[in-house]
Amino acid sequence: MSDQALTYLDANSVATEGPAWLDVRRKAAHASFADAGFPHRRVEAWRYTDLSRLMAKTDWHPAAPHDGAVLVPEGRSNPFSSIASHKLVFVNGFFRQDLSELDGLPEGVEILPLETALERGTKFESAFDANGPEAMAPIAALNTACARDGAVIRLNEGITLEQPVQLIHYTPDGGATVAHTRNVIELGSGASMTLLEAQIGWGGAYLVDRVTNLNLGERASLTHVRLEDEDTDAVHLSTVLGDVASNASYKANTLALGGRAGRLQSALHFTGEGAHAESNTAYLLRETQHLDSTIVVDHAVPGCTSGALAKGVLDDEAIGVFQGKVIVAPHAQKSDAKQMSNALLLSRDAAMNAKPELEIYADDVQCAHGSTIGELDGDALFYLRSRGIEEQTARQMLISAFLGDVLEQISHEVARDALTERATQWFEVKKEGEV
Amino acid sequence: MLEIKDLHASVDGTPILKGISLTIGDGEIHAIMGPNGSGKSTLSNVLAGRENYMITKGSIIYKGKDLTELSIEERASAGIFLAFQYPTEIPGVTTMTFLKTAVNAQRKARGEDELDAVKFLKLVREKAKELKVEEDMLKRPLNVGFSGGEKKRAETLQMSLLQPSLAVLDETDSGLDIDALKIVADGVNRMRAPDRSMIVITHYQRLLDYIVPDHVHVLAKGKIIRSGGKALAAELEASGYTDLTESAA
Ligand SMILES: Nc1ncnc2c1ncn2[C@@H]1O[C@H](COP(=O)(O)OP(=O)(O)O)[C@@H](O)[C@H]1O
Ligand SMILES: [Mg+2]
Numbered sequence: 232m233s234d235q236a237l238t239y240l241d242a243n244s245v246a247t248e249g250p251a252w253l254d255v256r257r258k259a260a261h262a263s264f265a266d267a268g269f270p271h272r273r274v275e276a277w278r279y280t281d282l283s284r285l286m287a288k289t290d291w292h293p294a295a296p297h298d299g300a301v302l303v304p305e306g307r308s309n310p311f312s313s314i315a316s317h318k319l320v321f322v323n324g325f326f327r328q329d330l331s332e333l334d335g336l337p338e339g340v341e342i343l344p345l346e347t348a349l350e351r352g353t354k355f356e357s358a359f360d361a362n363g364p365e366a367m368a369p370i371a372a373l374n375t376a377c378a379r380d381g382a383v384i385r386l387n388e389g390i391t392l393e394q395p396v397q398l399i400h401y402t403p404d405g406g407a408t409v410a411h412t413r414n415v416i417e418l419g420s421g422a423s424m425t426l427l428e429a430q431i432g433w434g435g436a437y438l439v440d441r442v443t444n445l446n447l448g449e450r451a452s453l454t455h456v457r458l459e460d461e462d463t464d465a466v467h468l469s470t471v472l473g474d475v476a477s478n479a480s481y482k483a484n485t486l487a488l489g490g491r492a493g494r495l496q497s498a499l500h501f502t503g504e505g506a507h508a509e510s511n512t513a514y515l516l517r518e519t520q521h522l523d524s525t526i527v528v529d530h531a532v533p534g535c536t537s538g539a540l541a542k543g544v545l546d547d548e549a550i551g552v553f554q555g556k557v558i559v560a561p562h563a564q565k566s567d568a569k570q571m572s573n574a575l576l577l578s579r580d581a582a583m584n585a586k587p588e589l590e591i592y593a594d595d596v597q598c599a600h601g602s603t604i605g606e607l608d609g610d611a612l613f614y615l616r617s618r619g620i621e622e623q624t625a626r627q628m629l630i631s632a633f634l635g636d637v638l639e640q641i642s643h644e645v646a647r648d649a650l651t652e653r654a655t656q657w658f659e660v661k662k663e664g665e666v
Numbered sequence: 667m668l669e670i671k672d673l674h675a676s677v678d679g680t681p682i683l684k685g686i687s688l689t690i691g692d693g694e695i696h697a698i699m700g701p702n703g704s705g706k707s708t709l710s711n712v713l714a715g716r717e718n719y720m721i722t723k724g725s726i727i728y729k730g731k732d733l734t735e736l737s738i739e740e741r742a743s744a745g746i747f748l749a750f751q752y753p754t755e756i757p758g759v760t761t762m763t764f765l766k767t768a769v770n771a772q773r774k775a776r777g778e779d780e781l782d783a784v785k786f787l788k789l790v791r792e793k794a795k796e797l798k799v800e801e802d803m804l805k806r807p808l809n810v811g812f813s814g815g816e817k818k819r820a821e822t823l824q825m826s827l828l829q830p831s832l833a834v835l836d837e838t839d840s841g842l843d844i845d846a847l848k849i850v851a852d853g854v855n856r857m858r859a860p861d862r863s864m865i866v867i868t869h870y871q872r873l874l875d876y877i878v879p880d881h882v883h884v885l886a887k888g889k890i891i892r893s894g895g896k897a898l899a900a901e902l903e904a905s906g907y908t909d910l911t912e913s914a915a
Pocket of ligand 2: 837
């Protein structure tokens with residue numbers, strides 16, 4: 232039993248007065264999290280990110296609905312706003328119908344808030360049973376016990392959704408508030424869509440915790456583009472738990488800029504042959520920001536390919552973490568897994584922790600992993616400056632080039648440009664700060 | 667244009683240049699020849715302002731001003747251009763983007779209007795054609811995977827776009843076959859102008875058949891040990907550097 236967890240759950244868990252299938256799971260999750268507590272650095276999978284310490288000494292309580300206008304600070308707006316989309320908007324974790332766009336959904340497509348889906352009697356038993364690997368299970372339990380709302384996106388077999396779906400979360404209010412959201416995304420066989428997700432906050436000290444259960448049917452395809460841009464006092468957790476069936480494909484590209492501390496974790500599990508999953512993250516940190524990017528890929532069946540690439544730019548005293556784990560089951564021959572972490576340290580006081588782990592029980596596999604930690608290339612900087620390019624611009628060009636492997640891979644052109652622009656803004660803040 | 671007096675310079679604490687004096691008038695081309703390791707690239711890096719190259723003694727006056735007071739990029743905008751012996755590969759930055767950024771950075775620094783995308787593209791296409799630089803090369807990351815010849819042509823292209831007042835060409839001929847050498851030399855010759863001076867650094871006399879210098883200097887062990895007219899290059903070709911270097915020692 233953990234007192235910290237009990238106190239937290241007392242204040243923030245959801246009353247079990249929903250549908251019976253959910254109450255059972257909420258109670259079990261409550262008990263399991265009360266027992267395990269917030270993961271701390273003596274838990275191997277959390278040794279670089281001590282969530283227990285990050286959550287300590289704060290009187291956490293649920294965020295309240297924010298009903299009025301949402302005044303997003305300059306430069307922090309939804310980067311995908313110009314893209315015609317189906318859209319779900321959450322503010323402080325509460326669904327805002329008035330800001331969302333859900334008209335004209337094609338046949339065979341369900342996009343709605345979780346709360347509404349539950350009221351309609353939809354069951355999400357398997358999603359709420361999926362706790363992911365050990366590294367992520369405590370957070371999944373915490374989320375199950377505390378999540379009030381979230382997004383449900385379901386595509387029937389064979390549906391190709393032309394417009395992307397946007398999931399936008401704003402956190403305008405803080406003061407030790409928490410918002411737990413649960414997303415459930417299910418794509419039937421051969422269905423495909425693009426998900427544009429942005430988590431933007433400026434409310435000060437708050438916790439946002441979002442768990443997304445993905446279930447991709449055979450030959451389904453999900454492109455997932457994310458921006459994580461939290462207040463520099465905020466703690467954020469984002470967990471993706473995905474099952475990927477045969478010949479299905481999941482591609483995630485994330486730009487993470489914010490937060491006092493954050494953990495972006497994904498557990499991707501192949502359930503059928505010939506599937507592909509990749510999760511690529513670019514993160515830019517300064518001051519004492521901390522970002523942990525953790526991925527577990529489970530090649531449980533033969534013939535799947537996976538990739539994880541983390542590219543971090545760390546300034547000041549920022550700390551980056553990459554933990555990548557590949558599991559290849561004994562019979563999962565012809566698995567192909569790549570994991571790479573590259574960190575660019577702009578300051579002597581920044582630090583990077585990279586931990587690759589391979590658990591390979593099959594022999595006919597290709598697994599590559601590596602990590603590099605370096606500084607900006609002095610020769611390249613000199614070359615650019617010798618052509619008249621100012622030092623600051625030259626640095627920015629080299630850093631953008633470094634991040635290109637993640638950001639330029641975003642297949643949705645407008646989204647790609649929007650996130651590239653966001654990354655560029657990051658330098659400009661620095662520039663002003665230095666003047 | 668340029669007046670170097672008794673220049674001493676160290677690289678990472680090791681003295682390399684040991685008293686170089688050189689005066690270059692407007693519109694002149696000076697060739698600097700010398701064996702490997704004599705300090706030719708060091709001199710060009712010192713002129714461009716590379717940070718770990720320390721001037722320990724002497725002066726460099728460029729257009730009447732102390733060059734050493736300018737930052738790397740200020741020197742570039744003031745008209746100094748170094749064609750690198752080994753151009754740096756810069757992954758992730760396309761050549762075209764780089765060229766546009768460089769041209770406009772210099773224009774801005776000089777208080778001129780920046781070129782818009784259309785004007786810039788027209789200019790690049792024109793210059794690229796002269797130097798037989800394929801459009802495809804401009805779409806590739808800067809110098810990455812370029813052959814030796816492509817790198818040198820890319821350097822020459824940059825020079826012709828940036829229109830410097832003082833160009834330092836550091837072994838721009840190395841690694842080029844005779845056809846490529848002619849293309850590059852033609853590019854350089856087209857840029858000869860009464861208000862533009864050049865320092866042509868080379869190991870071989872061959873380049874100087876195409877870019878005919880006004881003066882030739884021989885650098886050995888960080889010092890200019892001989893200066894003369896263009897005939898000196900031919901003389902060196904015949905006798906080699908050995909005699910000269912030994913008499914300097
Ligand atoms: N970074 C460095 N640190 C110490 N010595 C160097 C460095 N770079 C070059 N040198 C030395 O300086 C001398 C001159 O080099 P360089 O200017 O490149 O000669 P050149 O261009 O004439 O062949 C050589 O002896 C070389 O070994
Ligand atoms: Mg040299």
